[in-house]
Amino acid sequence: MLPFQGGFSVTEKTATQAAAVPSDHIMGVYNRTPLAFERGEGARLFTTDGEAYLDCMAGIAVNALGHANPKLVQAVKDQAEKLWHVSNIFTIPGQEKLAKVLTDLTFADEVFFTNSGTEAVECAIKTARKYHWARGNPERIDIIGFDGSFHGRTLAAVNASGNASYLEGFGPRMPGFIQVPYGDHEALKAAIGPTTAAIIIEPVQGEGGARALPDVCMRGLRELCDEHGILLILDEIQCGLGRTGKLFAHEWAGVTPDIMAVAKALGGGFPVGACLATAEAGAGMTVGSHGSTYGGNPLAMAVGLAAMEELGSEALLAHVRELAGYFHQQFTGLKDRFPDVVADIRGKGLLIGLKLHTPNRDFMQHARDQHLLVAGGGDNCVRLLPPLTLTLEEAREAVEKLEAACETARAKLAG
Numbered sequence: 001m002l003p004f005q006g007g008f009s010v011t012e013k014t015a016t017q018a019a020a021v022p023s024d025h026i027m028g029v030y031n032r033t034p035l036a037f038e039r040g041e042g043a044r045l046f047t048t049d050g051e052a053y054l055d056c057m058a059g060i061a062v063n064a065l066g067h068a069n070p071k072l073v074q075a076v077k078d079q080a081e082k083l084w085h086v087s088n089i090f091t092i093p094g095q096e097k098l099a100k101v102l103t104d105l106t107f108a109d110e111v112f113f114t115n116s117g118t119e120a121v122e123c124a125i126k127t128a129r130k131y132h133w134a135r136g137n138p139e140r141i142d143i144i145g146f147d148g149s150f151h152g153r154t155l156a157a158v159n160a161s162g163n164a165s166y167l168e169g170f171g172p173r174m175p176g177f178i179q180v181p182y183g184d185h186e187a188l189k190a191a192i193g194p195t196t197a198a199i200i201i202e203p204v205q206g207e208g209g210a211r212a213l214p215d216v217c218m219r220g221l222r223e224l225c226d227e228h229g230i231l232l233i234l235d236e237i238q239c240g241l242g243r244t245g246k247l248f249a250h251e252w253a254g255v256t257p258d259i260m261a262v263a264k265a266l267g268g269g270f271p272v273g274a275c276l277a278t279a280e281a282g283a284g285m286t287v288g289s290h291g292s293t294y295g296g297n298p299l300a301m302a303v304g305l306a307a308m309e310e311l312g313s314e315a316l317l318a319h320v321r322e323l324a325g326y327f328h329q330q331f332t333g334l335k336d337r338f339p340d341v342v343a344d345i346r347g348k349g350l351l352i353g354l355k356l357h358t359p360n361r362d363f364m365q366h367a368r369d370q371h372l373l374v375a376g377g378g379d380n381c382v383r384l385l386p387p388l389t390l391t392l393e394e395a396r397e398a399v400e401k402l403e404a405a406c407e408t409a410r411a412k413l414a415g
């Protein structure tokens with residue numbers, strides 16, 4: 001048993017089952033599980049004493065290409081020996097290359113690189129407001145978002161999502177942010193007015209509980225935006241980059257946004273985010289409008305380029321669709337066999353939500369007891385966000401482990 005900093009052992013059963021581990025020197029904003037990993041390989045994570053876990057959360061949709069992916073490792077090593085960082089006042093060839101890849105594959109004409117998802121959202125919101133300002137409509141500042149959304153933790157992002165628990169205690173709400181119920185077209189129409197700048201939405205809500213927006217709603221959103229001269233911002237930070245079985249989730253609906261925030265899988269674990277925009281939507285963002293010290297540095301771009309080579313591959317997307325079909329079938333069966341535990345199956349592709357009757361935190365522990373890692377989610381869901389490279393064999397194993405977790409949950413409900 002190897003004790004580590006917090007003064008507990010990762011293998012001790014009692015420690016593993018403790019609800020949270022207080023840390024003396026880390027700001028207490030996370031309810032952490034006392035599990036510490038030292039190594040990963042593909043969809044496996046290994047604790048310091050070599051215990052293996054099947055990772056079906058992938059760092060919340062970040063490690064889409066698995067842990068220690070050889071191509072990403074090589075890209076980091078090669079670039080680390082050459083150049084890590086220069087300022088954005090210089091030309092960064094890696095940035096131009098990655099921006100070309102992203103714009104070639106999408107609706108977008110231009111890209112701003114960030115270090116996180118929330119910064120990509122921040123850039124998206126600023127870009128939308130600046131667009132209207134530059135066109136002589138400075139009053140158009142309102143960003144309409146949706147209940148249950150998540151856009152990150154900057155002040156603008158928490159105001160855009162409107163989640164009360166993320167806003168509490170941080171001063172008055174910022175002006176210019178409105179929320180309506182997810183998928184409620186009439187409420188959305190009613191919220192639109194002369195000061196509306198943009199609508200921001202996740203095509204599949206992640207943290208909110210794996211809720212997928214029907215394609216018809218996505219097309220309706222696009223029409224509404226066009227009708228009123230409003231910009232459509234998609235937050236594809238979690239559902240983008242292959243997770244739904246297409247490179248971006250909005251492709252299922254056959255419409256495109258004006259602005260899109262991307263991150264998570266883009267660096268495969270290295271912090272890289274991006275705000276993509278059409279030339280028109282980005283027109284207000286001129287020299288001096290925005291910036292970032294680290295955003296788009298050579299090291300980040302090298303990893304992003306290597307990741308995009310894989311994420312953009314049709315073979316990987318086909319694999320995601322196949323796995324998604326398998327999971328959907330299996331989980332439907334699981335819901336039939338455990339109607340007392342599983343209330344609903346949601347999501348799209350490999351962003352899967354199991355809405356539960358038992359508390360999701362308990363269920364996550366039951367899964368961990370089976371050495372399976374799943375993420376929590378809103379509306380009492382657990383989310384499966386496995387690496388896109390998960391094998392069918394590993395998918396079968398995940399289903400078996402989930403079934404065992406359901407048995408435990410059922411026994412607890414009965415007892």
Ligand SMILES: *Cc1c(COP(=O)(O)O)cnc(C)c1O
Pocket residue numbers: 115116117118119121150151152153202206207235236237238239263264
């Ligand atoms: C994770 C996430 C964010 C925030 O990304 P960070 O990198 O944590 O800032 C924003 N939007 C969505 C949909 C996300 O899943």
